[in-house]
Amino acid sequence: MVSEQVPYTGVRRHSRLAFDRIPRSRGVSRRRLSTGHRPAEPPTPSVTPPVAPWERRYRRAVIASDLLATATAVVVMGIFLGGRFGMIDHTRRLVPAVGTVVVVFGALGACRAWRSNVLGQGAEEFRRLGRGLLAATLVLALVALASGDTDGRPWVFIVMPSVAIVTMPMRYLLRRGLHYYRRDGRCLLPVLAAGSVETVRDLIDRTRRAPHLGWRVEAICTSGADTGEVSGVPVIGRLDALAAHVRNGGYSIVAVTPDQYWSPVRLRQLAWNLEGSDTEMVVAPVLMEVAGPRVHVSGVLGMPLLRVTAPVFTGARRVVKGILDRVAAAALVTLLVPLLAAVAVGIKLDSRGPVLYRQRRIGKNGQPFTMIKFRTMVCDADARRHELLTVNQGAGPLFKLRRDPRITRIGGWLRRYSVDELPQLVNVLFGTMSLVGPRPPLPEECQTYEPETRRRLLVKPGLTGLWQVSGRSDLPWDEAVRLDLRYVEDWSLALDAMILWKTVRAVFLGNGAY
Numbered sequence: 001m002v003s004e005q006v007p008y009t010g011v012r013r014h015s016r017l018a019f020d021r022i023p024r025s026r027g028v029s030r031r032r033l034s035t036g037h038r039p040a041e042p043p044t045p046s047v048t049p050p051v052a053p054w055e056r057r058y059r060r061a062v063i064a065s066d067l068l069a070t071a072t073a074v075v076v077m078g079i080f081l082g083g084r085f086g087m088i089d090h091t092r093r094l095v096p097a098v099g100t101v102v103v104v105f106g107a108l109g110a111c112r113a114w115r116s117n118v119l120g121q122g123a124e125e126f127r128r129l130g131r132g133l134l135a136a137t138l139v140l141a142l143v144a145l146a147s148g149d150t151d152g153r154p155w156v157f158i159v160m161p162s163v164a165i166v167t168m169p170m171r172y173l174l175r176r177g178l179h180y181y182r183r184d185g186r187c188l189l190p191v192l193a194a195g196s197v198e199t200v201r202d203l204i205d206r207t208r209r210a211p212h213l214g215w216r217v218e219a220i221c222t223s224g225a226d227t228g229e230v231s232g233v234p235v236i237g238r239l240d241a242l243a244a245h246v247r248n249g250g251y252s253i254v255a256v257t258p259d260q261y262w263s264p265v266r267l268r269q270l271a272w273n274l275e276g277s278d279t280e281m282v283v284a285p286v287l288m289e290v291a292g293p294r295v296h297v298s299g300v301l302g303m304p305l306l307r308v309t310a311p312v313f314t315g316a317r318r319v320v321k322g323i324l325d326r327v328a329a330a331a332l333v334t335l336l337v338p339l340l341a342a343v344a345v346g347i348k349l350d351s352r353g354p355v356l357y358r359q360r361r362i363g364k365n366g367q368p369f370t371m372i373k374f375r376t377m378v379c380d381a382d383a384r385r386h387e388l389l390t391v392n393q394g395a396g397p398l399f400k401l402r403r404d405p406r407i408t409r410i411g412g413w414l415r416r417y418s419v420d421e422l423p424q425l426v427n428v429l430f431g432t433m434s435l436v437g438p439r440p441p442l443p444e445e446c447q448t449y450e451p452e453t454r455r456r457l458l459v460k461p462g463l464t465g466l467w468q469v470s471g472r473s474d475l476p477w478d479e480a481v482r483l484d485l486r487y488v489e490d491w492s493l494a495l496d497a498m499i500l501w502k503t504v505r506a507v508f509l510g511n512g513a514y
Contacts, residue, residue, distance in 0.1 A: 078097045120212075194220070204231045223259050343374055363457075
């Protein structure tokens with residue numbers, strides 16, 4: 001359905017396959033190198049990977065987009081404020097307008113919202129953008145408070161939200177354009193993969209399935225043969241000669257995947273040998289698959305440690321999520337009253353039976369609740385299910401048929417565009433569901449869950465989620481579980497916002513819904 005499937009990092013049995021970017025230190029002193037830990041290979045002239053013209057153009061386009069969005073919002077809202085609050089003096093509008101633009105750009109720069117390694121992929125780009133806009137809002141509020149200027153309040157509470165409303169969609173449109181080029185084989189970063197044949201092969205397969213991430217594995221080093229191919233990619237040498245191949249090949253990224261060859265000493269020497277090459281070193285964490293805001297790299301006793309904080313299921317962020325859920329659900333129900341009424345009439349005219357379908361589902365902490373949907377099947381659909389078990393096409397414990405004979409004429413249309421799910425907004429209002437979360441399971445599904453799968457029940461089920469925006473019913477069961485668990489482990493407000501944004505596109509395309 002949606003090509004931008006978010007890569008999963010949450011199930012331990014797949015731990016060897018997650019990749020976290022680890023910045024390589026460029027500040028190792030000569031004194032340290034002279035204490036017996038010299039690189040294993042003699043220094044040779046390095047080929048610095050050139051910054052591709054598309055990288056410069058894309059970064060400039062993002063900065064220009066932010067400037068245009070900020071200036072547009074400031075000008076439009078400045079004109080509105082001038083007429084609404086009687087700010088006739090142009091100076092009184094010009095000074096805060098210019099100041100707002102300057103503060104926004106300073107905050108975005110301070111929050112590293114234009115770093116090349118976050119542009120065009122993942123939720124981190126929008127998290128930094130949101131952090132920068134929030135910082136700019138706080139600065140403007142403090143300036144207005146310190147100066148005692150009451151005219152500053154509209155700029156804080158009206159102009160800055162308008163800047164965010166304009167800036168984020170423009171960033172997303174630029175990202176969609178970049179992903180279009182990448183699916184066409186352009187705007188990709190050359191990668192040298194180094195590790196065991198199995199983990200390297202998996203990395204190659206993942207990069208090919210998700211070209212929007214921007215990686216293209218062009219060469220491989222392994223601990224076995226120094227020639228041959230893996231998934232059509234040439235093997236150019238062994239792991240002990242990796243640094244020389246990186247320096248001489250001009251690769252943007254060297255991806256180190258698990259292999260018995262790697263030890264802390266060898267990885268440290270590799271990092272030292274790559275100094276000056278401008279190649280980013282990416283190391284796969286071997287012990288677990290966790291990513292996102294829970295992962296922090298810090299130095300303790302001279303050792304780099306990967307700190308993994310516990311998932312947060314309570315606290316201020318969860319309170320904010322609950323408030324936003326109810327406010328948004330109430331607003332959507334109010335706006336969609338005409339559509340809901342029209343669908344109800346259509347269901348009544350199409351077939352006999354109730355408009356709504358009620359079903360028992362399992363919610364947070366295993367508590368059952370009644371989920372409501374628009375009825376899309378004939379009234380005796382549940383009784384006829386056992387007749388169709390032999391032709392079940394659903395993944396795992398799910399029961400699905402691409403051409404289910406029980407679906408009514410209007411029901412097929414409702415399912416394709418997920419209109420049948422809209423009554424679940426009432427569940428969100430009552431607090432049994434969230435706008436974003438794992439798919440709400442049936443009681444019989446939960447009886448088959450393994451202990452790790454039951455972690456899906458640690459949070460409220462959602463109207464939409466990673467499962468829904470990444471393929472819906474077309475996804476294998478293991479992949480659906482991986483995505484739900486990844487959401488549980490790495491939840492953030494930025495991830496919720498990204499999923500909601502993608503849901504709109506997923507609904508209009510209608511792929512994987514049956």
